Amino acid sequence: MEARLLQLQARLQSVRLSRRVLMHLLGSLERARRDEVDRLLATNNRLRWENRRHSLDLVNRDRRIEELEHMLGSAAGSNSTAPTA
Known part of the structure; x- marks a missing residue:
């Protein structure tokens, strides 16, 4: 029974460690996603400008x-109305 308890405690510690690693990875992914969204928003604003x-x-x-x-038309129009000799 004591061996089983030690085995379960070791398994629990392993699961806790795995959870911490996964939470760290999730946080890293979330930060990377936010950074990418910020970069894309900045690019979008620059392109709009x-x-x-x-x-x-x-x-x-x-x-x-x-x-x-208009100036060319006015100049051509004034030349066409000039008297011819």
Whole structure:
């Protein structure tokens, strides 16, 4: 009976150690997951900012093109109304 008790106590200690190891691994995995989520969120925010900046650049270029086309059209229009000799 005493041998069985010692055997069970050893098994209990082994299970406790296994539990501590598993809890440590679980904590490590959770920290790694949180770090990955934080990294992905930061990347997402950076990409959103870059996309917004790029979109604004495109809008500004379109406005400039329209402005130049208008100026070109005005210049061509004023040349066509000039009297010819």
